[in-house]
Amino acid sequence: MAAYKRKADIDAAEWKVFVDSMAEQGFTYDPQTDKFWGIDEESGELYEYKSPEQEAAEAAAWGLFKDKKTGKKYQFNELTGEIVWLD
Numbered sequence: 001m002a003a004y005k006r007k008a009d010i011d012a013a014e015w016k017v018f019v020d021s022m023a024e025q026g027f028t029y030d031p032q033t034d035k036f037w038g039i040d041e042e043s044g045e046l047y048e049y050k051s052p053e054q055e056a057a058e059a060a061a062w063g064l065f066k067d068k069k070t071g072k073k074y075q076f077n078e079l080t081g082e083i084v085w086l087d
Contacts, residue, residue, distance in 0.1 A: 022049070 019029050027036040027049045036049035050058070061079040066072070073086045 022029065022036050025038075027038045029036050037046055038049055039046055058077060058079050061077050062075050063078065065074055065076055067074060075084045075086065076082070
């Protein structure tokens with residue numbers, strides 16, 4: 001039981017260091033969403049922090065498709081579910 005407690009204490013300390021480092025970069029952790037959020041200084045809009053790995057994965061998840069009914073082309077992101085219709 002003591003080993004588990006020590007591990008939990010170490011994990012909690014590492015998490016606090018990580019949260020503090022993100023705060024230094026201007027991001028706030030929200031435990032309800034389990035995400036880090038920042039505010040765009042120019043627009044004042046709230047945005048979700050994404051690691052470089054997350055951004056690369058999302059960029060790679062885009063696929064080009066064609067709607068069977070309308071014949072219009074669109075891009076679909078398999079990770080986020082985002083759809084962008086193309087002209």
